[in-house]
Amino acid sequence: MADLDAIIFNVQKFSTEDGPGIRTTVFFKGCPMRCPWCHNPESQQFKPEVVWHGGRCLGDHGCIEVCPENALSAEAEGIVVDRGRCKGCAKCVAFCPASALEIHGRHIGVEELFERVARDAVFYRNSGGGVTLSGGEPLAQAKAVLAFMRLLRGAGIHTALDTCGVASESVLKEALEWVDLVLLDIKTADLDKHLAWTGVPFSRVEKAAQIIEESRVPVWVRTPVIPGYTAEENLIRGVARFVAETLHQCERHDLLAFSNLCTAKYKQLGMSFALSGASLLGPDDMMHLCDVARNAGSLHVHWSGPIRPAEVSV
Ligand code: SF4
Ligand code: SF4
Known part of the structure; x- marks a missing residue:
């Protein structure tokens, strides 16, 4: 096989937040969405x-x-x-x-990338971990990513795909043959807000969710909780209802608290960050939204991410 070329912007070893066990997360560069809260603005463009x-x-x-x-x-x-x-x-x-x-961002051959991540196979095996493909949107680099997935499957390495769901149906269906877990990002199920915030119609995510459901591949849903955007009871309830009705093999639903650690990266890239002045959420906010999601039918709801320090009375 002629070595295919991917563009990546990070390889994070010993990652514990992108699927089970100890993992290596490979971040592929380039994304079809433009979420105002994007934590990795360097992930958006398909070039270094x-x-x-x-x-x-x-x-x-x-x-x-x-x-x-x-x-x-x-x-x-x-x-x-x-x-x-x-x-x-x-x-x-x-x-x-x-x-x-x-x-x-740098170009790397798929075989070189595979050799790099396969070095830690013993850690994956011993911890129940593996490799997670994240981004950006990995499926936007379909040829290289599918080849990478095939190499991982051939080596018996557990593979998770972190996707926003925007991919051609044929690419998504083929990817689902090679992955063991999908981490599906669902930002909101509100049609107008999804289009306004991400630039992509929710129908694309809805279709992807249906294809994932039919594949029977386990799925973890991830929902960013963003002040002024998705951190609303009715919006979290809408995502949870969608998950309960559409993704019956969903194993967990993670609510990811807003992080402002990316502010400096926006400045370095000459980009404006719509949330530069926004406050972090408190633990009570996150616990309450978890209850809202559970009451709307989503199972195994968790939250994570940075939180506002508790106020100390003097
Ligand atoms: S700015 Fe740097 S990376 Fe860009 S073209 Fe010039 S030398 Fe190359
Ligand atoms: S001007 Fe600054 S950025 Fe440019 S070569 Fe010198 S030290 Fe590096």
């Missing part, structure tokens, strides 16, 4: 992206000279990347003596 870390920069401007595309310039705010010009060659990153430039 350079970012500049001002605190490390020596100010010598050597990177500007080395860029073959004239994509870098020195502005009042520091080194600025013209993203229309940048081709992601990483010459500036290799040149920078202070490691002040970093590139998110």
Whole structure:
């Protein structure tokens, strides 16, 4: 097989939050959705992206000279990347003596990627873990991802697919032949809000859920709980009802509390973050929404994520 090429932006070893046991999570770059709360803004584009870390920069401007595309310039705010010009060659990153430039995303052959994750097979076996394909949206790189899944199945490695459900039906059906678990992200079941917030109609997610249900592959549903967006009783109730009615093999429903740790990444990428001023949720908020989801019929509801520290009375 000629080695296929994928673009990834992270390989996280010893991950414990993306499926059972100890896992390696591979983050594939590029996503069809544009959620305003996206925790990994570097996951959205299907190409490498350079970012500049001002605190490390020596100010010598050597990177500007080395860029073959004239994509870098020195502005009042520091080194600025013209993203229309940048081709992601990483010459500036290799040149920078202070490691002040970093590139998110790199191309990697599927066989090389498999060899890298298979090194930890003994940890997966001993912990009941495996490999999780996440993103971005892994199924957007269908050829490479399906080939990667086949290699994992051939090695007997438990494989989980973290997906937003936006993929062609044939690609999703083939993927379901190779994976042991699906982590399906359902942000809201409200048709208007889903389209307005993600840019994608909910009918795409609904169809994916039906295909997953027919496949009998176990599924964990993940719902982000975002202040000003999804953190509403009626919206959580709507997702839970959808799960109860559509996904009968759902093994758990995770409510993921809003995190603002991504704020700096938005700035580095020159993107605005709609939730930069939003507060974290409290544990009571999350426990209450878990009750709402349970009462609406969703089983095995859990919550996780950062929370607002408890107020201390003096
Ligand atoms: S080469 Fe590195 S240290 Fe020098 S100006 Fe560019 S980013 Fe800063
Ligand atoms: S990655 Fe290449 S094209 Fe982009 S800014 Fe750096 S040197 Fe220029």
